[in-house]
Amino acid sequence: MFADVRKIAGLAWPVLIGQLAIIAFGVMDTAMVGRYSAVDLAALGLGSSIYISVYIGLTGILTALQPIAGQLYGARQYPEIGEQVRQSLWLAFALMIIGFLILYFPGPLLHLARVPAALYERTLAYLQILAFGLPAGLVFRVYGSLANAVGKPRLVMILQIGALLLKVPLNLWFIFGGLGVPALGGPGCALASTGINWTLAIVGMLLMSRIDVFKPFGIFSRFCWPEWHRQVAQLKLGIPMGLSYLIEVTSYTFMALFIARFGTTTLAGHQIAGNVGAVLYMTPLSIGIATSTLVAQALGAHRPEAARTLSRHGILMAVMIACSYGAIVLALRPLIIEGYTPNAQVAAAAMPLVLIVVFYHVFDSLQVTTAFVLRAYKVAVIPTVIYAVALWGVGLGGGYLLGFDIGGSIPVWLTGARGFWFANMASLGIAGSGLLIYLRTVSRRHLRTGVEA
Template sequence: MFDDVRKIAGLAWPVLIGQLAIIAFGVIDTAMVGRFSATDLAALGLGSSIYISVYIGLTGILTALQPIAGQLYGAARYEEIGEEVRQALWLALALAALGFLVLYFPHPLLQLARAPEALRERTVSYLQILAFGLPASLAFRVYSSLTNAVGQPRLVMILQIGALMLKVPLNLLLIFGKLGMPALGGPGAALASILINWTLAVVGMVVLTKLDVFQPFAIFRHFCWPVWRRQAAQLKLGVPMGLSYLIEVTSYTFMALFIARFGTTTLAGHQIAGNIGAVLYMTPLSIGIATSTLVAQALGAHRYEAARTLARHGIAMAVAIACGYGVIVLALRPVIIAGYTPNAQVLQAAMPLVLIVAFYHLCDALQITSAFVLRAYRVAVVPTLIYAIALWGVGLGGGYALGFDLGGWVPESLTGARGFWLANTASLLIAGVGLALYLRSISTRIGAGRHSG
């Protein structure tokens, strides 16, 4: 077991640092644009919610390359990896065209938000700039999926840390108009992001051509047109994966929209709890990605029992660390919340929600690691159905019933934001148990030599 934990940890820590760097991007944009103007900050928030939904849905599809390449790597079928990467880049180009249209013409989505004219104009400018960076973002996702698949996550981490170091000076230059540049506000943050995204994409492609670890794949040694058979295989796995990411994002987004009806103080408490949960989430996410890589490689090498053992140890590792995080959150709850706000009313609103977060995170760790291991087995349709039923049905539906006391029977202690958080925790528990049981069934069938279907 300790040998497996060591292998998983060795792949997980670079992923964790890279994920924290990505979170820092959003924090930096929010802090710096907030100092420019309130309108630009609101446009950033509205534009980011639209962009993230598009970005996560499309990059989720391209993440299918990771289990596919991981299994091929374990089977030592190296030239096929190169072919899959070329096909993934073609797929990224097609998805970028689709996403570009949504981002460059966001007016129907903004009409749903009923935003004031000034806010709408700044949001459109923000999104139209980001549209030109989407192809680079998707190309970099292909790069990161491949490097994770072959056990080289540090190659992603190094570039993400470098990008973070560029973000602050570029933001200063473009948001506030330093060195003779015009002050662009929120759109300046978007321009800084696309410059960084294109730099990451170009550097990533160069790395694929230069480093020895990628030479056996012969990725760019010859040109090829899209091959429908391989495109279809990636889409068959990628579309449900992208949809599952969207379900996670939208379930949380709608929870925030509903909680906003309870007032700004309650919403502020919810934001604190949500931010704590998001930071904690990065650890099981990283363990899930690392475990998925090792399981996919073991499956490719037909080491089915090793794959099952790695999966079990990875999930146990994530859950154990989540228990430790939960104890820390429970013990330091007042101190952690006080670090976010000096407002006594907001602190009071956040206290019960952060209490729930300690248990919410444990369920989150179980579901995310189980989901990633199932993707290593190239299984995604049933997990997506489990997500939809649990997160949309129990989480949002149950949260709405509790939060707004639809039946008139809900105790006051379970209404409001607490009702939504409790229902969301229950939904993650159901998803986690469902995914873990389904993984057990799939791994047993694969191990017995039968087709998974």
């Protein structure tokens, strides 16, 4: 077990640092905008929820490159990896058109939240700026998926750390103004992120053409048009993967849209709890990505027993660390919330939600790590069904019943934003259990056949 843990940790720590650098974007946005105005903070919470839903759903489709390239790398089929990357870039081009239109014209989603006019205008401006950064974000995801697939997450981490160093001064400049630039508030965060996204995309493409580890793939050795059979192969895996990401994130997004009906203060408290959960999520996400890389490579090399053992150890590792994190957050909860906002009312709204996050995170770590392992097996359809039933049905549907006290018999402590968070926590527990049971079936099938799916 310890040998597997060392292998997983060796790949996970660069992913974790890189992901923490990216999640720090959101943390800094929340903390800085929270000191600008409560209205801008609420607009940031609503706008970022919508943006993340679009971004994660589309990049989830492109992430199919990781298990595909991972298995090809394990099988030493290097030229085929180059073919798959070229097709992924064409796919990114098509997806960026869809994403741009959704973000630039978000009216239907904003009307669903029934937000005040001032909040509507700030959220609209935030999303329209981010629409121009989305294409670059999709291109960078192709680069990140390839680097992770071949076991080189440090090549992603370095760029993400560099992006964070740029984010701090740009945020300060655009949010609060200076040097001839007016104070933009929440939309200033979007402007900073858009510029950084394009920098990352350009540097990522340059590295894919010049770094030695990528040269055997011949990614830019020739031009090719989209090839139907390769696009279908990626979409066959990528669409259910993207849908599972979309289900996971929209269960949170629509929770934010519904919580917006309880007022600006409650929505701001929800944003803080969501940020805490997102920071914690980075560790099991990193372990999941690392475990998925090793499992895919083992399957490509026709070592199903090693893949099964790695899967088990990666999931156990993630859950044990999540329990430790939960204890730390429970002990430091008031100090953590104080770091986000000086507003006493917002802090009071966030306090019970962060308590739920402590338990929510344990279930979240189970489901995300297991889901990534299943993707390494190129299995995505059944996990998507599990996500839909658990997260939309139990999480969002149950949250609506509890939060708005449908029926009039829900205890007061379980209504409002607390009801949505409690139901979402329960849904993650159901999803994690279902995915774990299904993984046992999939891994046993591979042991019997002795070959990749």
